[in-house]
Amino acid sequence: MNRFAALLNSLAYEPARNAKLRLIREYFRSTADPERGWALAALTGALSFPHAKPGLIRRLIGERTDPVLFALSYDYVGDLSETVALMWPAQQSPLPSGERPASRCGSEPGEGEQTSSRSPSPDLADARSTSPHRGEVKELTLTSVVETLATLGKAQLPQQLARWLDLLDENGRWALIKLVTGGLRVGVSARLAKTAVADIGSREVQEIELIWPALAPPYVELFAWLEARAEKPVSGPAPFRPPMLAHALDEPDLATLDPGDFLAEWKWDGIRVQAVAAAPLPPAPHLGERRVGIARLYSRTGEDISKAFPDLIDALHLPGAVDGELLIRRDGVVQSFNVLQQRLNRKTVTPKLLTQFPAHLRAYDLLADGDEDLRGLPFAERRTRLEDFVVRLNDDRIDLSPLVDFAGWEELGAARKNPEAAGAGRDAAAIEGVMLKRRTAPYLPGRPKGPWWKWKREPFIVDAVLMYAQRGHGKRSSYYSDYTFGLWTRGNGGDELVPVGKAYFGFTDEELLQIDRFVRRNTIERFGPVREVVHEPDQGLVMEVAFEGLQRSTRHKSGLAMRFPRINRLRWDKPPGEADRLERLESMIARAEHGAVS
Amino acid sequence: MIILFNAMRPEDVLALTPAGLCCKRGSFHIDPTRAVGRALITHAHSDHARPGHGAVLATQETLDLMRLRYGDDFAGTAQAIRYGENVRLDGAMVSFHPAGHILGSAQIAVEVDGLRVVASGDYKNIPDPTCTPFERIRCDVFITEATFALPVFRHGDPSGEIARLLRSVALFPERAHLVGAYSLGKAQRLIALLRGAGYDRPIYLHGAIESITRYYESRGIALGELRLVRGADKAALAGTITICPPSTLNDLWARRFPDPVNAFASGWMRVRARARQQGVVLPLVISDHADWDGLTATIAATGAGEVWVTHGQEDALVHWCRTRGLKARPLDIVGYGDEDEQGEQSIREAEE
Numbered sequence: 001m002n003r004f005a006a007l008l009n010s011l012a013y014e015p016a017r018n019a020k021l022r023l024i025r026e027y028f029r030s031t032a033d034p035e036r037g038w039a040l041a042a043l044t045g046a047l048s049f050p051h052a053k054p055g056l057i058r059r060l061i062g063e064r065t066d067p068v069l070f071a072l073s074y075d076y077v078g079d080l081s082e083t084v085a086l087m088w089p090a091q092q093s094p095l096p097s098g099e100r101p102a103s104r105c106g107s108e109p110g111e112g113e114q115t116s117s118r119s120p121s122p123d124l125a126d127a128r129s130t131s132p133h134r135g136e137v138k139e140l141t142l143t144s145v146v147e148t149l150a151t152l153g154k155a156q157l158p159q160q161l162a163r164w165l166d167l168l169d170e171n172g173r174w175a176l177i178k179l180v181t182g183g184l185r186v187g188v189s190a191r192l193a194k195t196a197v198a199d200i201g202s203r204e205v206q207e208i209e210l211i212w213p214a215l216a217p218p219y220v221e222l223f224a225w226l227e228a229r230a231e232k233p234v235s236g237p238a239p240f241r242p243p244m245l246a247h248a249l250d251e252p253d254l255a256t257l258d259p260g261d262f263l264a265e266w267k268w269d270g271i272r273v274q275a276v277a278a279a280p281l282p283p284a285p286h287l288g289e290r291r292v293g294i295a296r297l298y299s300r301t302g303e304d305i306s307k308a309f310p311d312l313i314d315a316l317h318l319p320g321a322v323d324g325e326l327l328i329r330r331d332g333v334v335q336s337f338n339v340l341q342q343r344l345n346r347k348t349v350t351p352k353l354l355t356q357f358p359a360h361l362r363a364y365d366l367l368a369d370g371d372e373d374l375r376g377l378p379f380a381e382r383r384t385r386l387e388d389f390v391v392r393l394n395d396d397r398i399d400l401s402p403l404v405d406f407a408g409w410e411e412l413g414a415a416r417k418n419p420e421a422a423g424a425g426r427d428a429a430a431i432e433g434v435m436l437k438r439r440t441a442p443y444l445p446g447r448p449k450g451p452w453w454k455w456k457r458e459p460f461i462v463d464a465v466l467m468y469a470q471r472g473h474g475k476r477s478s479y480y481s482d483y484t485f486g487l488w489t490r491g492n493g494g495d496e497l498v499p500v501g502k503a504y505f506g507f508t509d510e511e512l513l514q515i516d517r518f519v520r521r522n523t524i525e526r527f528g529p530v531r532e533v534v535h536e537p538d539q540g541l542v543m544e545v546a547f548e549g550l551q552r553s554t555r556h557k558s559g560l561a562m563r564f565p566r567i568n569r570l571r572w573d574k575p576p577g578e579a580d581r582l583e584r585l586e587s588m589i590a591r592a593e594h595g596a597v598s
Numbered sequence: 599m600i601i602l603f604n605a606m607r608p609e610d611v612l613a614l615t616p617a618g619l620c621c622k623r624g625s626f627h628i629d630p631t632r633a634v635g636r637a638l639i640t641h642a643h644s645d646h647a648r649p650g651h652g653a654v655l656a657t658q659e660t661l662d663l664m665r666l667r668y669g670d671d672f673a674g675t676a677q678a679i680r681y682g683e684n685v686r687l688d689g690a691m692v693s694f695h696p697a698g699h700i701l702g703s704a705q706i707a708v709e710v711d712g713l714r715v716v717a718s719g720d721y722k723n724i725p726d727p728t729c730t731p732f733e734r735i736r737c738d739v740f741i742t743e744a745t746f747a748l749p750v751f752r753h754g755d756p757s758g759e760i761a762r763l764l765r766s767v768a769l770f771p772e773r774a775h776l777v778g779a780y781s782l783g784k785a786q787r788l789i790a791l792l793r794g795a796g797y798d799r800p801i802y803l804h805g806a807i808e809s810i811t812r813y814y815e816s817r818g819i820a821l822g823e824l825r826l827v828r829g830a831d832k833a834a835l836a837g838t839i840t841i842c843p844p845s846t847l848n849d850l851w852a853r854r855f856p857d858p859v860n861a862f863a864s865g866w867m868r869v870r871a872r873a874r875q876q877g878v879v880l881p882l883v884i885s886d887h888a889d890w891d892g893l894t895a896t897i898a899a900t901g902a903g904e905v906w907v908t909h910g911q912e913d914a915l916v917h918w919c920r921t922r923g924l925k926a927r928p929l930d931i932v933g934y935g936d937e938d939e940q941g942e943q944s945i946r947e948a949e950e
Contacts, residue, residue, distance in 0.1 A: 012870060013879050065749065066921065072914045073750045077869050086750035086868065471848060 001168060003031060004039050004142045005175035011186040020188060024196035028223070037218025038142045042179055043193035046217055047146065051154045052161070052180035054080055060162055064089055081181065084165075085174035091166050140167055143218070145176065191301050201226025206242030206445050209302035211235045237278030237294045240302040241321060241367050241375070242445035246435060246452035253453070254409045261440070263380065264404040264412055265364055266424055267433040267454055268325035269337045269549070271344070272300040275324065275361055275398075277316040279370065297326075308349060312359045315397040320389060321368040322361065323443075324401065327430055329360035334430040337563075338551050338589075363390055364401040364435075367443060375443035379451075382443065404434060412436075416455055432548065433457045459546040461568060462487065462584060465497055465576040466541040469519040470530045472504060480519040480531065481512055483567065485543055487558070489582040497535055498582055500558045503545060506566030514570070515541070537577030544569040550589040560585050606713045608739045608904060611690070618931055619717060619741070623710050624690030626655070628717045631931065638692065640719025641703035642667070643782060655679055655687075657694060659702025659817065663782065666813055681730065697721040698732030699886050700783030701814060707735055715739040716900065722885065723892045724753075727790040728783070728819050732896075740902035741929065744910030745887040746865050747918075753865055753889040759882040760788075760795045763839070763861060766880055771837040774855035778844035778862040778878070781807045783886050785841045786814045788863055789821045791884070792839065800825045802835065804842035804851070832856055848877050865889065894918060 007027045014020050024043070028036050041047045061070060061084045070087060077083040145164065152160055161180065165173050178184050191205070194212065197219075198205040203226065214236025215222055224230035280293035295316035297306045306313050309326070328335040328343060343357035366386035367375050374382050383403075390400045404422065406412040412434060415422030419431040433456035441451030464485035472481035482504040486497035507515065518533070518541055525532040534540050546568040553561035560582075612619050618630040626636040633650035640646055640656075642663035647656075649668040654661065658678040665672055679685055681704065684693045694704035697719055705718040716737040723732045746753075767775050779785040785807045792801065800823040803811060808826060815821055827840055836856045846852060847860045862878040865885030873881040888896060893915060897905055904925040907915045912928035919926030 013873065013881065015877070015879075066917075068917050069749050069914055072911065072917075073748045076748055076911070077750055078871055082870055083750060086752070 001140045001142050001145060001172050001176065003027070005172045007039065008175045008178065008184060008186050009171050011188055017192065020192060021196050021199065024188070024193060025199050028197060028200050033220045033223055034218035035141055035143050037220055037223065038146045040193060040197060040219055041217035042184060043188055044190040048182055049149050049180045051157050054181055056158060056161070057084055057177055057181060060158060060165070061087065081174050081177035084177055085170050088165050088173055140164060145179070149180065190303065197222065197226065209240050209242055211239065212302065213239055213296065213304065238276040238296045240274060240276070240298040243272065243274065243300055243323065244443050244445060244452060245447040246454040247447060247449050249436070249453040249455040259406065259408050261438055262436045263383065263439055264406055265401050265435045265437065266404060266419060266431045267435045267456065268327060268362055268401065269430050269432040270325040270327040270340055273324060273326045273361065274298040274321060275312065275316050276321045277319050279319040308346070309359045310349060311354050312361055312397060315361070315395045318389065318393050319370045320366060322363045323365035323367055324361045324363040327360045327362055328357050330358065334360070334362070334427040336429040337549060341551060359397065361398045362401045363398060365443065378440045378442065379437050380439040416457060459548055460588065461544060461546050462580040463542050463571060463574060464500065464545045465535050465579045466533050466543055467497060467499055467535050468530050468532050479512055479516045483515070483543065485545060486535070487580050487582045487585065498558045499556065500560060500582065500585065501545065501562040501565045503565045503567050506546070506568060507570070511570055535576060538575055540576040542571035542574040542576055542579050543567050544571055550585060552589065558582055560589060606711045608713065608715055611708055611710045611713055611715045612717065614929055614931070621690050621708055624687040624692065624708065626687055628706055629719065638706050639664070640697065640706055640717065641699055643700070643720070646719060649673065653677065655685070657681070657702040657704055662813060663702065663810070666809055695733045695735050696730035698723060698726055698729060701729045701817065703729060705735060707737065713738050715741065717741040718743065720745070720887055722888045723896055726787055727794060728787045728814060734896070734899045736901045738902060739904045739906065740897060740900045741906045741908060742893060742897060742915070743887065744893070744907045744912050744915045746885065746889050747893055747911040747915035749890045751865060751868055751889045752891060753883050753885045756791055756884045757795065759884050760791045763880065763882060764795060764797060766859060767837065767839060770859060773857045773859050774835045775839045776847055776852060776855060776858045776860055777839060777841050777882070778847045778860070779841050781843055782810050784863055784884070786811055786819065786821065787886065788841055788884065790819065793820070793822050798822060799838070802827045802830065802838055802840035804840065804846055806843050807841055827854070844876070897924070
């Protein structure tokens, strides 16, 4: 438990992705089975302990500390696990010699609340424990915690947790509470944890994703394979296949490309998904083709999102793997991303949600047909197989993404500018450009350059005024590189700027230095790490901001949120008074909501 | 001799005025927050020691440090007092006793008609190689700070924290370690702790820390080989330890180091959010203030029946005192507890 706690502690402090990867890798390399497998399960969110609720933790600490002191401490620390970990009264027991300063200069330790030596471990090299219960703590492993909790009744839980909290040091207590109450929140995604696992066997994370659904904690067979001690685990039914991604097209690239080599499709503004269905095991031919063992819907990163889309899962009744776009389709018309947003990130899927926001899969590739892997076939052939598959599937909720006819790049460019007139009709609201796919290209995982291109529609552009700047992280940590910008609107005392978004990329290194200098010289107020920068009609910095779309948002004062905002250009020449007005964004979103874009 | 205890109230010994704690019978203030005629200063941190008083009574080290920071005209007159020495000031008897906070820091005992009040300034009750250890003084009323007065604050053994720093330095020989530490007291204590742990390579200093550190050395505190960062080659700073004011960790100044690891030595580092807000990757819990156990143990040991609680988490400590049957109240003195917030800010601006 202590080593796992040390890992979590280091991860919590480390902001950089690569350093986090290194920490997790080192942990996996230096930790034995099954301990490391349970750690992987914890990091990927595969563990849950339904009876361990924050309320239980509160009750335990309430029985042991003064409620006023706890309330004041919790208020100060702001995190339940941490407050409890720090306040938990250590058990009275003699300390190993040398653990405590020889004298406390004429005073005795406080009554009742005995000092415990702190053992934070920001670096993994730090495996020491200065806990008074050194020996016992070593025996308390993550494995024993997980195994005990798996068999423990609800009634025994409080006592068991308290016993463990007594045994552990502060860091261990913090990690244990985080672990059992769910949600480690140490800035590690499941994908990152899997990447670290892949690294120890010098494998690509895609390979792990492919077999992941067939694996279960504590992943002993996975580690055995990565350490070349065993065969690769066989992927289970309906595995995720690493997706093929496109490069953004620069228009000059077109001159080097032959239109005859490519097929074109609309680029849909939805969620890229992979819909996979497996034949039942064992096969039951007497039930016919419609009988399916298992169906899953995966996000682009391999996350299983089946539970959020039961309506689509029902539709996956032919064994195979479809690559496509998740959209909302009402009355035969594909809805804009703004509408799709309202179906996403919901905790529970209510019948009302299913009726109001019916999920739809627009298919554009077929990776497997039954047991047959099609990824080695040229795209044109896969396309024919896909068309046949969709016909056989024969379900309203899944249809084919149509090809866009074109003779040359100019014609395709015109279709990109006006999809509605080029065959997309009322679906145009959900189109954000065109895709070019080389007829002869096999399906290659990752982002190979050449076979697939995305040619997005022109971004939206506004001229906004820099209002606040904040220092960045990692290698930008001393530069003001996060910018909040605003647009003019009518306020109580005349025109005023209202913040509309935040951007932290799009500029060159040289421009970053210029803005950094501007921020430092034109600060009018500081709020912790944030500086307010001068923003008057005749004084300040205008930034040309590019973005992909707009959504309504209650989190922003302006009521709007931009998608993928970035700094397109610095307008040192433009006085802030001539920057754009909020009304311009409002009319853009009104048009988007009525289905007519651009 | 008959002493009329009942006639004397603690407020007659020391009372709170707009300028801070005042002893009318002795015609002086303790750590006043504005200029007064006669000031007794517990220690040289800028929130306690301000320039411009008519006369100042303090330990020699405190006077020297004030002179170093504010110049020769930091006060009208200055008088040094030794630990344990009794001085009569009009109707009051005062004495200074080690507070263990920083070099020269003192608790001030004020006695009038047999009633003794101790104003402890800032203190810690664990050993510090750079200053005289805290001394427990019996008294009737104890005035205590409350910087870390929550039971979540337990500082532990600083040698363990130093060991973690040294392990990190060994783990990342290609990176520079920047350790944020308050310029007066913490910085020098850190260096001494590193030397005590056997670290004998040169330690680098931010310019803002130099003069105070040299003063510590002149008082016989051995700190080993020290070098200024200014002018050092970037590559040469790999694998080294630099002590700097906390606010410089994320500033332009830090760009001269190869891939720096940010550490911060402070009692605040016990709380993760505090460390993360400041971009600290290696938090070191090393404090010059007493922790919760230190505060509560000290209060109990003074034998005081009444406790006045100044700057910090007053509510928690007042509550604790009352649950122990002690009379207690918060003392709202505006202006204590920000030495480093304010002090460092001006340093940073100067650097820019």
